[in-house]
Amino acid sequence: MKVNRLKAFVFLLIFASLFLLSINDVMGIFDAHKLNKNRIVVSGAINDASTFAFSWSMFVVSxxxxxCFVTGKKLLWIPKLVLIILVAMTIIAFFFGWGMNVVLEERLNEQGYIECHSERELTLKYSSRSYVLPPATCD
Incomplete structure (x- = not known):
């Protein structure tokens, strides 16, 4: 059975846009690992982990x-084993993002960065901590 290519194209645009937005956040996490700034804002571990998992999921769905857009067929022909592998890789991406956050915090402590308690942000959906290199720049 054929799939409407217009619908597939619309979904492709949506998921590809979400992937491009999330990959921007992932690149921000990798930039923080360079430790080339005096002030570094670190998101919570669950935030970084979910960013990695979401980015991978949007890549796969794209x-x-x-x-679906190119062939015009439904995706029912994909074996369940492929979907199980993709879900497993999403879980691996989640734990990779969590590990990236833990490693970043360890590197910040090794390099002598100090946490600014006055700039800590904790809400129901997002958390972050700011680290500065010279302690005098912390309010």
Whole structure:
């Protein structure tokens, strides 16, 4: 059975846009690992982990929508084993993001960065901590 290519194209645009937005956040996490700034803001571990998992998921769904758009077929032909592997890789991406956060905090402590308690942000959906290199710059 054929799939409407217009719908597949719309979904492809949506998921590809979400992937591009989330990859920007992932690159921000990798930039923080360079430790080339005096003030570094570190998101919470669960925030970084979910960013990695979401980015990977949007990449996979974009690829699947691209296949649907090009071939014009439904995605029912994909074996369940492939979907299980993709879910497992999303879980691995989640734990990789968590590990990246832990490693960043350890590197900040090793390099002598000090946490600014006055700039700590903790809400129901987001948390972050600011680290500064010279302690005098912390309010």
């Amino acid at each position: 690829i699947l929508m691209m296949i």
